[in-house]
Amino acid sequence: MLTLRERQINAIKQMLNLNVQQQKILAAEPVWKILIYDRDGQDIISPIIPIRELRNLGVTLHVQLHSDRDSIPDVPAVYFCSPTNENLGRIQQDLQNNLYDTYYLNFLSPISRQKIEDLAAIALQAGCVANIRSVYDQYVNFISLEDDFFVFKHQNSDAVSYYSINRANTRDDEIEILMDNIVDSLFSVFVTLGNVPIIRCPRNSAAEMVGRKLEKKLRENLWDARNNLFHMDATQAGGVFSFQRPLLLLLDRNLDLATPLHHTWSYQALVHDVLELSLNLVYLEDENDGARSGTKKKLKACDLDKNDKFWMTHKGSPFPLVAEAIQEELESYRSSEEEIKKLKTSMGIDGENEVAFSMVNDTTARLTNAINSLPQLMEKKRLIDMHTKIATAILNYIKTRRLDSFFELEEKIMSKQTLDRPLQDILNDPEFGLPEDKMRLYIIYYICSVNVPEFEFQRIKEALQEAGCDLSPLTYVERWRSINIRSPVQQTTQYEGGGTKTVSMFSKLVSQGSSFVMEGVKNLVVKRHNLPVTKITDQIMECRSSVETDDYLYLDPKLLKGGDVMPKNRAPFQDAVVYVVGGGNYIEYQNLVDFMKQKQSANVNKRIIYGSSNLSNSKQFLKELSQLGKEIQAPVLS
Secondary structure (H helix, E strand, C coil): CCCHHHHHHHHHHHHHCCCCCHHHHCCCCCCCEEEEECHHHHHHHCCCCCHHHHHHCCEEEEEECCCCCCCEEEEEEEEEECCCHHHHHHHHHHHHHCCEEEEEEEECCCCCHHHHHHHHHHHHHHCCHHHEEEEEECCCCCEEEECCEEECCCCCHHHHCHHHHHCCCCCHHHHHHHHHHHHHHHHHHHHHHCCCCEEEECCCCHHHHHHHHHHHHHHHHHCCCCCCCCCCCCCCCCCCCCCCCCEEEEEEHHHCCHHHHCCCCEHHHHHHHHCEEECCEEEEECCCCCCCCCCCCCEEEEECCCCCHHHHHHCCCEHHHHHHHHHHHHHHHHHHHHHHHHHHHHCCCCCCCHHHHHCCCCCCHHHHHHHHCHHHHHHHHHHHHHHHHHHHHHHHHHHHHCHHHHHHHHHHHHCCCCCCCCHHHHHHCCCCCCHHHHHHHHHHHHHHCCCCCHHHHHHHHHHHHHCCCCCHHHHHHHHHHHHHCCCHHHHHHCCCCCCEEEEEECCCECCCCCCCECCCCEEEEECCCCCHHHHHHHHHHCCCCCCCCCCCEEECCCCCCCCCCCCCCCCCCCEEEEEEECCECHHHHHHHHHHHHHHHHCCCCCEEEEEECCECCHHHHHHHHHHHHHHHHHHHHC
């Protein structure tokens, strides 16, 4: 069964094959063409189709729509962009300048009738109507970061961020545009999946606005017989999920502010938290850069994709296990390297002389096999080196900022365990993390604590101020808590079941030739627990009654007259898309992955796709809270 990511890849490949059905082009040579995309189109393609694969699909050149481009006659041009006025203006300019032989126009989301009529008028004036071979709405307006993880926006992601949705002075028309954009993205997801979902969402929230708009859009499409996008042939019937219709669970980021600020301990989430991870590329300092000492080195992009078996195996693992796995991989590589060296020595070809290799006869099967495995061996060495660099960079942050201690403290706070020493003493320690780390710790403590007197919070805030922390986020978080934490019961049960256990201290090298030493870093065993998003997903999928979810809307686009109350005796859902309005994170995604693995171990098959408006790390999210806090303070200060 194809995943969401694979279906999006197939849709884009069909587009690059000039929208010819895949079966018809398997035996044919690809048509050579150029690909012209905007920033949004580039963000969609780059994580899923590498450059070498674009060449296999006949793409000889890929360029930005708004770059300076020369005329290339006799070559078809495939456009892949959003139908914005700016992009359409540039396409019209290309038509007037007669840059290419034929034009295949593909839009990420539907182009309006008025805009397509304007485009046709320009083509008529330029005398190139016959050159426009096709115009397609592709419905792929989302970015697939993993098989079961997508985001809506990367470029200008602040436009759909938590800050944009929750700021007090956002006009109604701006909110409408923002919500419409999110709905267009979700509609594209379900067109790609080939399934019409049943929608559940909390009342009186941004998630409800999205849910009701999406329900209306899906219903209008289903009842339009000529343009129904969910009519499929026999080979596609059932879409990506099982025969049962999937659940779309829309959640608001306001449900849980602690998790986006939580110091994490898994490999992928750590890379996103402390390094620069963007569209599955992590940026590290280039050691070969000849920059002078004291000047900033250039950053080198490292690709973390599906072809990297180490990454796919260990991205959700706790960091100490990743360190051990790197050592094992390195030892395995060295044993393979030693075997080749011994074989060469036994045959008297110690040197790297090509003539010596050519003289080896057919009886040297072992050496031949070893030499044939050299490309795989070199690729393995490259990946080991890359992950050693990434892990070493993470380790430096862990040591200098004491991230292992922050993670352990926050796990104890979220699972209602007693701290070994008062939080005020921890925050007063000048060598304990950065001010932003202390602020994140305090916000989690403030959100998760019950029955703490106000004077205690005030003393801790004074300690934060002395530590050099910007207290702006607290203004917003305090207001958020007064609105969203409705009762002590909800607050108590929200993060139950977590915690960590310290097993030992690391004392060995990951490799003899590296500075990657784990001494002084805690080997923390993380106790599995469900975060609020996972907990609510489980309750909704199983149709269990609970105080938290009983009031959620139930919207079915297939019903002629929409209702918002769940019918009785509803069967549990097998498949779900969980979408967080206001931003997602790798911590929640990994928690859902762990939840599915737990279900599978109990012989219960669950399929969950996680999505969000945008993806922001804890530093960016803290900055958004700070901006919201400053806007609340502004009227008082004036």
